[in-house]
Amino acid sequence: MDPISQETNNGKGELITFTYSSTITLGLIFLPYISETEIRSAWLKVVLAVFPYFLLMYLINKVIKKHGEQDILGLFKQKSYKIFYYPVVLYLLFGTFYASLTGTKSLSIIVQTYLLQDTDQAVIIVAFLLVAFLGLLYGIRTITRMLVLSFLLEVAIVFSLSFIILSEDFRWINLAPVFSTDILTFGRSILSDMSRYGGVVTLLAFLPYVNKSVNIFKATSLGLLLVMYSYFVVCFTALGIFGFEQAMNFLSPATALIQATSARTGILERMDLFFLSIWIMSFYKIALIHFWFGTFLMNRIIKVKPKREWIHVCIFVALIAAISLSTPSLINFSWEPFNLNTLFYSLVVPMILVSYLLIRSKKGAGTGGDM
């Protein structure tokens, strides 16, 4: 019926948006101070934590240039044995599933805390997954367009947070001292914050849909830089406004920040709820990205015709629904295992994968094999 094939015409803008949207949501709403142990200078941590991901992007770019192929996973399948390939994909799938589950769970916590106090978590999760399921059926092309559509609004909000630094409630004195721990503790603390950038692993699946002419390293780093800046602004202002001791106690410091600093008189009294509403949209987007990544990986394990892809979508969403509904609603979520797993599946595994591919080629002998 359609004479023109569905071309993959994702350019630079789409790639930046995808990178940004794939990881910003969870990272920002629970920023800063979400693990059990925290140090004061979270803003420094988020700035430093991004660098390994730059390295990853750089390596990915190198691999693509070397092999002339943007499908990293497909390349890996070609160049290695099935015995390695399937476990890696399976692990990535598990990681994605875990991340999606955490995302869904934390959405329900946020909504229950701020918007619908008396509503059962089942209602919140089912409504969310239903809408996400419908969105997923539309496919990656639609998802990408939708990301672009709401990207600007999100960035505008985050950037407007920068102006909080000028507010009179902001106290520079709260920032000091920058270093209050030894380097080792600091380094360990950074590891947990790296998981905030973990969503970019979905790029592995998105890159094949990007135009060959796009400079992947440039675009993804720009996306990462935007994410880093957003995190930095929130960490920095939260610390300046609330001080370390109080900021640590919040469920969502970013929300509290907007609550505390928004003008009291306006069309809307509580800007934090407005922010939350926009952030629910962000949750929706990240869910679409990760669920799609999950189904993409499932498709790599059990190949189906495009017509039957909805089966994968159904299975993935149904599993998320089943597990998130069968766990208790308001738990003191343990972030430690999640952070470690995210770090491993989003950074270590892709790093190894990419390094392996670099070694496999004729020229480049392990440019970045060490972590």
Add this chain to the structure above:
Amino acid sequence: MGTCKKTVFCVLLISLICLTGCNTDSKEIDERTIIVGMGIDKNEEGQFIVSIQVPVIVSGGQQGGEEGLVSEFETLSSTHNTVWEAIANLEAQTPTILFFGQLKSIMIGERLAKEGIEQVMDVLDRRAPLSNDVLLLVVREKGEVREFLKNETQLVNLPALYIDRFFTAEQKLSRTDDVKLFEYRRDRNMISNAATIPLAFYDINTVIEDMAVFKNGKMEGELIGKEAGISGLLKERKMENINYTVTIEGEGRSLEASIRANMDLSYSFTETNPVKIHLEATGKGELVHLETHKDRASEETIDELHKKLEENIKKDIDNTITKMKGINVEPWLIGHRIWSKNYAYFETLNWNETGWKDAQIDVNVNVEMEQTGQRILPEKIKLGR
């Protein structure tokens, strides 16, 4: 595409309808008791008295038009051993559910404040619908909190809204300052664990002035009148529009002059034990009133004026510091500054026990007179007839 999409939409529709049916969060405005102000106090038996102020919603008069907008309010109160139980009791007194989302100000009784407000703060902190920028206020013991809430204020008909407007307008900052819930929490968590909350009382009119000083959640003292302004200067290192009236000798008689000053402040300290703190207050003064029109602000007058002003400010700062030293409370983040700059040194000071009490503070005030009135310039000399 038809059938697949249709089924999907049917599922969506059915679930939507189901969701609507059983949603307990859907509470219309008229099913909520809008709390705009809340007062918490303790009685002699140690029980909490919680009072809430709610506007009485009557449908706008048909003919009256604008009259319908003038709303009355009702103050309900209840006594119980814990705050939460008292609130629950209040809910039993109203036909609808209590709604804290619009709470603007929380008034704490002086008795409770003196016994400690930590327990109350925890209840407030855990309630998500409650914004963290509600205003805090301590009501002086001479009137009960409940009575304070009941009193109709001038100009604004809801007392709780009056407080909100009072602070939103950012007036009279040199006498008191607004403190929001999160600001209190923040200051209380700083190194010296001290925070301030504005004081208010009712006496014919609602008066909001002076600041109560808290340490570890207990009210320890007060900053009265100018002290509140000076305290603001010491804390924020900046204060605008402090008013001073000084009397000087000029042209053979004593002249009274009013001066408004905008002050800035800087800290530095020498690492000795006890610590030596240097305060450098600089500012710009503006002459707002000089006895009569005829009295010209000559060089000498101005010179003398600002000398006098500097003296006065220095005296006030000294007084304020001495007062706080007297109760061993340091609500101005001075300790925090030392702590963040040199932690090892700070440890040697034993700040909260003796460090602050023993600190030697020298104050240096420097004010420049910048303006001698805005609209008139009486300095000109008339020649001829």
Add this chain to the structure above:
Amino acid sequence: MVFKKKQKKISEVLSYDEYLSGIYDANAPLPADLDQAKQLFKTAFSNSFDFTEREFTLPGGKEVYLCFISAMISENKLEYSVIEPLLKNSGNIKLQRAADFGSILTIAEFEKADSWKTTVRNLLDGNILLYAEYCDPIILYLAEPLERSLTDPTTENQVYGPKIGFIENQHSNVGILRQFIKDPRLKTKEYRLGEVSNTGVSLVYLEQYCEPSVVKHVDQLLNSYDKDHLITAGELNKYISRHPNSIFPQVTMSERPDVAAYSLLQGKVVLFIDNFTFSVIAPITFMDMLETTEDHTYFVPWNLAFIRILRLICLVIGTTLPALYVSLVAYQPEMIPTELMISVAQSRAQIPLPANAEAFLMMFALDVLVEASMRLPSFVGQTIGIVGGLVIGTAAVEAGLISNIMVIIIAFTAVAMFTLPSWEYVSSWRIVRYGLVASAAALGLYGFVLAIGFLYMHLSKLDSLNKSYLYPISPFYPRQILNFFKPRK
């Protein structure tokens, strides 16, 4: 993908070909025997009073047979350019091949009739069959379609702009467009769609302006049209829309040649359909629906920018305001400023209905009013407006059924929505509004945001002739967006 267009099969019995083949082999040339041919036409057009035949004998003794449909031909021309020359001059010329008639007949265009099927088609188009004994049968193009003269466009009111509108004949409409764009790159293609209606459709586009892929796409779509009729443009619109079940229109229509010409210059294609006074314009995007050509008559560019921003805001307000009201009043009243909240509470104090029921009721009432007054003559329409707006609105408030804030909201919603130039578009967003209120009623702000999210997804999914519906917002072309609000010279 999951959602895909299915091909429909039409019933064999209704086929035009089948019907003709039942009489004579549809693709075979007309029988050489004149009497047999006459019999064929008599059978095919039996029971049709407007089917006319005329027979006469030429001076040379040849028998001639003419047949046509009476109301559709130019009888004058038939008389003076065909019958008269034949009777007068045919004596000296030997008539056998179709070309031989050229030296006798004085008409502009004729052709040899090749098959039984095309001959009947031609007759139905208002042409004339001339069949002389022992000669090739020929078709005389003397159709005179029944059409009116050019008049004002009646549905699209305008202040500044040309005062002619399209008419029911596609050929004339193409001619009108030619007057607006005098360039050989203006290309036209003609199609015959529908087995029964055999409607003429012309595709007009401007080469080098329009993407070839779009033309190719439309071309293929039109060539594969398989319904048996095409009476109104709506059928065609549904057919060329990729997502016919979507609530958003993916093509638009206009009666005004300036709009069509402007669209051509924007790289769009224009379709004309016989017996339909509107041109179909495609592909269109979300932003296109906010503009009218009239915008370009503003000579202060900021006026145009203002009016378009205004429309965009009105679109958002008109769609979301009731849902926002419901979610704020019923779920998140902490977001409303205190003073406003107290006055909302006062206005709602004695209302028995919950806010969502109130919103549904009022929205429904509004749509009923609009629908009721739409097709009535203007003087009755006004009465309905007064009765509906004033009497029902005010009375409902006074009776304590509806709060007056709700009335304000619905009224503002309605007014805001009507700033959009396309009625079809307004109707689409009206349906969206119900959906949003439903989701806001179910889950408050959360449900509202989820619904908006899905709406975003749906809009992103839409294509109009392979062009993203959200172009130029997504894919993002900042310069195009700026250009939309303030066109460059």
